[in-house]
Amino acid sequence: MMRLIPILLIVGGVTADVAAQSTLKVHHIRVGQASSALIVSPTGQTCLVDAASSGGASTGVLPLLASLGISFLDHVVLTHYHTDHWGGIPTVVGAGVGVGTAWDRGNANVTSNINSYLSAVGSARTTMTPGTVIDLGGGATLTCIVVNGSVLGGGFSNPANGSQEENSRSIGLRLEYGNYDEAICGDLTGGSGTANIESTAAPVMGDVDVMVLSHHGSSTSTNSTWVNTLAAEIGVISCGNSNPFGHPHVEALAEFLGHPNVVDLFRLETGSSNPGGTTVNGTLLVDTDGATYTVSGGLISPTTYNVDETGPVGPGPSNHIAGDVIVSEYLQNPLVVSDGDGEWVELANTTASPIDLNGFILRDHDVDSVVLPAITLPARGFVVLARNDNPQQNGGVNANWEWPFNGFFLSNASDEIEVVDPTGQVLDTIVYDNGATFPDPTGKSVERRDLQAQPWASNFGEATTLFGGGDLGTPGAGNSLDVTLPWVTLAAIGSITPGGNLTFAMNAGFLLGGKGYVIGFSECVDPPIIFPSGKTVDLCLTPLLGLSTQVVPGFVGTLNPFGIATVPYSVPNAPGLIGLTFYMSGIVLDPGQSEGLGAIIDNATLAIN
Template identity: 35%
Template sequence: MLILRGTLALGLALWLIPSVRAASDPTDTPKGLRVVLVDVGQGDATIVVGPTGKTLVIDGGNNGRGSQVLAALRRLGAARVDYMVSSHYHIDHMGGLDEVMNGISVTSVWDRGTRDQPSNSSYRDYVRVAGSRRRTVSLGQVFDLGGGCRARVLAYDGNVYTRSPLPIRNTMQQENAASVVLRLDYGDFSMWLGGDLTGGGNGTYDCETTVSQVCGDVDVYRGDHHGSATSTSSGLVANLNPEVAVFSMGVNNPYGHPHVEPLNRLNARSASRALFTTSGGTGKSGFTELGEMTLHTDGRRYRVVGTKGLPRDFYVDEVVGPWPGVGDIVITEIHRAPSTSLGEYLEMENRSGGPLNLNGMTVSGNLGSFTFAASYRLLPGARLVVLNTGIPAKNGGVIGGHCWPFKAITIGNTYDTLRLVRGGTLETVSYSSGFAGGSARAAERVDVRKAATASNFRAATSRYASDWGTPESKNSVDATVWPLMAGVEAVPASTLGGPSLQLYQSGFSHGFQLAIAALSLGNSPGIRVGAVRIPLNPDPLFMASLTLPSFVAFLPPGGQRGICLPLPPGLLGDVRGYFGHFILDPVGPILVPAASDAATFLFPK
């Protein structure tokens, strides 16, 4: 059996060498599909770029806003637009499309047709510039964006794919109800794009419930009608069950967008989704302002990158786990008495060797709780702030983070017991009078690796705006000495791109040092080098893995890197393996000064 496994290991290594060179680092931005929510103020404009470069533009914002769409297309490197879709004929969606058509080559233009068409000059300009390229969408029509990425038409002008037409004519806000609705799919990633579709609020016809039943579950909801109470019905939320919602609206807009009803439906105590917006709207709580956003996905994970705040990583909902265990995720900063009433926040950090999925984890205190319904993908050493409001102008200058549901929790000023719970208690921080921090000053954890005792917290010594703290940054009082850590995700064959191993090397106290990564079929007795034990056996897989590109490399300054190993389907399937890494210092006094523990896994089928 050992000889057979050794032969397979050598064959695996030879097969992997060209693949590893081309594979992406699983800690980097995923490659494949890109979706941009262009910040056009009070309006909508979305750009979708498929994995082969095919481009779809949905809406162009108001008159004069096409320049922002063109600028975004240039940043994306788009030479032309293959498909343009006008979701409906309101000027804040359609007004900039003629400018886009005049500024870049557009192959085809699609909309809901000519029934009850408007007579304003913006519509006439759109029709004139579109000319013979203009066509009416059809139910079930697919816009092929290459590489397996598709956008399908689910509804337009009251017509619904696989369902009877909806009687929207002469109803309140008929034009919004007539919106073209698309479902975007790439691998296991899915997204709803619904224009201003109505959901029964404010006397409108409820189109959302029927169309969302046809659509089914998605990862990302491109929020209908800028977060208006006309839309984002309870039926839509139940049917789509998104993990992330993204909205576009103008700052201090005259409509009051986003309204509290859709915010509260999406961001509830029992299901707190990630809500991101292009602006602070009219200053309500329940969402996080990110500015213009670009969503990147490889079909298994996705990253939301805003012009404000840090990038946020998520898993698609088909990924089960990896769930945090006891001690994997810890509370690292508590700001309980900010100078502004909306400035409370709590920071948590992943101190394990692999990424964690936070979906289903509860944050609780003496004064409330909420449970994540967003599949945050928290990398080793990464931090997530949860906070009262995600608008920096309202929270004292904290940028980014996850906004908890309205009034879901309050952090006690004098005493509290804060917990992270999933299946059981993962982390507890209790404090009373005399605890570090206080008025306008956060309490920061000194050593992330040590217990959450009062003596392990000190008052922050750095400012982030008006207050003292380091939200989503390294603590100003941090004195953590990090060990080498290793992590593995075994990606199954059913995933877009086939089976692979996602390998994670962390050495936050070992930046710039030469790290050797290796695989093995056993971890005992391991390899002894001086006082250090490398918990991997020197078997054929170990020797073969050392020949692979990227397995011998310097850790970057931040001390973290990842390796993606595409695997041939079935080879070593369900065989237990081990992964680890160690520091090699050929000119220092100790040849191998440090080694990680071994991360165990099963090779995917």
């Protein structure tokens, strides 16, 4: 019922084509308790974002430049005026490396001595402002989203409102190539006694694949708005072993690792003893063709990921399976307004990705039927469809869409509500029965108790929360009767081809840290496994499912304290697998919960090519 974006394919033929194409390379350089990243575009243009301290430049930046044969940097971007970011620039220039353009935040409230930096860059110095775009060539660009608290598009958060003003003035950059996006933002702050620049800049920065955790993983950066909006799969922290600041802090680690999109967090050095993430002990290279990206370096094996904008590849003609979009609540008999104004249906998305409802159908089993327009149903979120979308007339409902006049009615007796995707796949069906088994209230919505369970009468109840003009319900929000278990994402990273190597990554969140789990393969999702409570695992109970849980190492295991687990898997090198599709899901175990279920794991699709 809960289905992650189906797994994107890196197949043999495509891999060969990619290898022949130019790629964008981002070297996150190991420089101890400092920060520096070298960007090399598909056309060979170079941009150094920060240059670490003088010592870090000597031990990290200069050796990398030498190994790559780089003696001239087309661009240098200094995010802010702290020596662990600019101190290496005089060292790099002093070693004979030329600089084309040196970008910085300008002269606003500079309180430290930066004369050696100014002398090193000389006339190459240029002030960066929100909206500055550096064209790196080959389609790669680097855009200034925020600087000195000013955000592209006009937003502003005063850097002086708190401590660490210089950090708050950091330049925040968005690197783009094809569908790959990365955020590099120096020591940008997000509250906790500092100016909250992150929350203002987050909507403009938008979704990214990789983010560098600002200020070396400090508790004053990486706030919840930033993490949730950027929704990165991979995080990078530049910090030094035994650093006196305790970086990375547990608050930043917990915030980032708690996001369901996260697959891994790479620490260039271990830094503090706070747990979480993977230590690289070296420079981390991100190499992308704009559709996939491979991370490698230090102690980690090369691993390929898919950019999250590529889009889903679904089972058969439909990108959806039953339960992806469900009826989570409906009001068929309002009290404070007439039925003609006050009827509405709430839909919920049980997957980890937004769904465009364009072409979806809301219908009953008689003649009522309406086709939905382009409405985005947020991941794990809700939309409200109504007979009247005017809150002044419909009882105070903020509806996302008003269905056509006389297109759909909710009977006060018995009726059906069915959701169908554009291919004709039925995703959910509610059949209520004039109170025989389903609730049949007046002035109260009917709520689904468990979004992960079947649409049985026992899974519905009468709302208990007031809204709008005085009826009871929770249109557009979590249900008052909600008992849904925590969501658990499942991702497959790597090559889904015979002989290919994959990594399955689960993220269940902190509340399930340390719990056991079971995952497995099946050839189909219908009929699914249904527990007595109605909770549903989208796998057919086939011999393959039982065998996979028994013989594949790691398919039965324990989540780490952050609720994360990764399982390596080698696809059998059997050409006969090509063209076959398999499905994955599973459960998190909790003996203290009903039926021993702590959570149901998202469904993922594996199409072998």
